[in-house]
Amino acid sequence: MDSRPLDALRQPAYTGENRCLPCTVVNVAIAAVLAVAAGRHNRAFGLLVAAVAAVLVWLRGYLVPGTPELTKRYLPRRVLRWFGKDPLATVSVDPERGFSDPEELERTLLDVGALEETPDGRDLRLTDGFAEQWTAAMADVDPATVEERLATALDCDAENLQSRGEGTALLDEFRPVAQWPSDAALVADVAAAGLLRDRLDGWDDLPTAQRTVFLNGLRLFAEACPGGEAVETSSEVVESCCSQMDVFVVRCADSGQHLLEQPVE
Known part of the structure; x- marks a missing residue:
């Protein structure tokens, strides 16, 4: 034959x-x-x-x-x-220690395959696999239910998420513990929370504030906005009634929505 x-x-x-x-x-x-x-x-x-x-x-x-x-x-x-086919490393996190140290946060995101070094070894970036999964997960988030889903992802009361101008703040006894500059940032975090939960043993035991630290740190490396819109970065000066601050901004290139506003020292 x-x-x-x-x-x-x-x-x-x-x-x-x-x-x-x-x-x-x-x-x-x-x-x-x-x-x-x-x-x-x-x-x-x-x-x-x-x-x-x-x-x-x-x-x-x-x-x-x-x-x-x-x-x-x-x-x-x-x-x-x-089936013994888990393609990603899983890292255990200690809810008692926290992640206030940016370097420790970055090491953890490296260990779980979310970040990798750039070819010149001078910086970090999203891995291709994580970037693709994050973009796909953002497409599955319904903007109409984004605050409810974020509250579930952070294990907090949805009533504690309150609008602040164009953004949203998470309040703890009237004190803001986390802030999102736009609806796009909310969608990005809802999508990222599901991916991190799969990669971090102990995620469900992390307090709300520590989860927001992870998500905020990840948004620093975002390569796409909800809908696949490209991102761009810049430095801006934000002024208030009594001070001004230099801020590193990650924004959606077309809509102008900010994904991240990071103070620059």
Whole structure:
């Protein structure tokens, strides 16, 4: 029997020892649904669909094009752990210590694969994988429920989130403990909180203020705004009734919404 037609279909990168078990399970489930749907009208056709799908999964490792990348991006890490395919490091955090030290915060974000050094070793940036996941997660956030979701992510009362001009502040007995300069910043933090929760053992035990430190620190490296809008940075002078302050700003290039306002000493 000539095996050349089958060889053309094989994908060694995703079969044999390289087979991604979560991908296989997901695709077998999809194939089963398709076969059942087809079999409702014609049993023989349903069996044919099942057979063809099984052969494709066996030869290629997957049925739906792009499955390996889709699985990495969208399949929950708790599911990946069932198959021993957790692609990211998990770091334990101590709720009692806190993260007031920027260097310690950056080391933690490096350890969990959110940040990496730039090629020249002089700075840090988001890893490609985290940046893609963050952008995708932002697209799933409904602006209408963003404050409610942020309160859940921070384990605080939504009533403590109050509008302050164009931004939002988190109050603790009328004292602001965290601030967001725009709705875009709220969306970015809701999306980032879900990603960090998967990567940091002990996230659920962190006090609200410490969670905001993580999220604020991550926004410093943001490469995209909600909707995929590019970001730009600049330095500005912010004035109040009795003082002025130099501020490093990360903003959305088109809308002008600020993702971050970081005082510069």
